Amino acid sequence: MKDDEVEDVIDLEYEILGLSVFVNISTKPYHKKVFLAEVNGEIAGLSVAYWNDEFKIGSVAVKEEYRNQGIGRSLVKKCIEFARSIGFDSVWLEVAVNQARLVSYYKTMGFRIHDVIKHYYGIGKHAYSMVYRM
Numbered sequence: 534m535k536d537d538e539v540e541d542v543i544d545l546e547y548e549i550l551g552l553s554v555f556v557n558i559s560t561k562p563y564h565k566k567v568f569l570a571e572v573n574g575e576i577a578g579l580s581v582a583y584w585n586d587e588f589k590i591g592s593v594a595v596k597e598e599y600r601n602q603g604i605g606r607s608l609v610k611k612c613i614e615f616a617r618s619i620g621f622d623s624v625w626l627e628v629a630v631n632q633a634r635l636v637s638y639y640k641t642m643g644f645r646i647h648d649v650i651k652h653y654y655g656i657g658k659h660a661y662s663m664v665y666r667m
């Protein structure tokens with residue numbers, strides 16, 4: 534990623550997710566990697582992965598005008614392939630339990646619900662921990 538793209542990544546995360554996983558993990562002891570999907574030189578979407586003992590996908594975000602074209606799926610696949618290439622045999626992510634569509638979406642890519650993490654997003658806001666096994 535080029536230096537001037539860091540700002541674009543943070544802006545896009547805030548615009549679509551209302552927070553930046555990239556910023557949040559920057560102060561923590563993780564390795565991290567950003568995957569970009571570009572269309573005509575413009576960033577159409579991104580995913581942020583980070584790892585130490587476990588490999589996790591922290592965010593996947595695609596600009597509205599580029600959705601439903603397989604970009605999100607290809608970004609998740611890039612994360613999985615990268616995790617495999619550096620020796621991981623599983624990939625983890627969290628999804629809010631009330632995001633049924635997103636849970637199904639990840640299931641279509643081979644992720645399975647592993648556990649419920651209570652209050653993960655705040656009081657009463659639980660998450661599923663989902664895992665993809667290679």
Ligand SMILES: CC(C)(COP(=O)(O)OP(=O)(O)OC[C@H]1O[C@@H](n2cnc3c(N)ncnc32)[C@H](O)[C@@H]1OP(=O)(O)O)[C@@H](O)C(=O)NCCC(=O)NCCS
Pocket residue numbers: 549550591592593594595596599600601602603604605606607634635637638
């Ligand atoms: C989820 C998201 C990354 C999918 O990107 P995409 O490039 O449109 O996805 P693909 O083209 O690979 O696949 C389309 C599928 O995405 C899912 N999807 C589309 N919009 C969605 C939304 N707003 N919320 C949840 N899932 C959505 C659907 O399952 C859709 O399949 P369907 O047409 O059978 O319903 C994109 O909708 C997005 O950026 N949403 C907002 C941010 C978000 O929720 N990120 C995930 C958590 S970090």
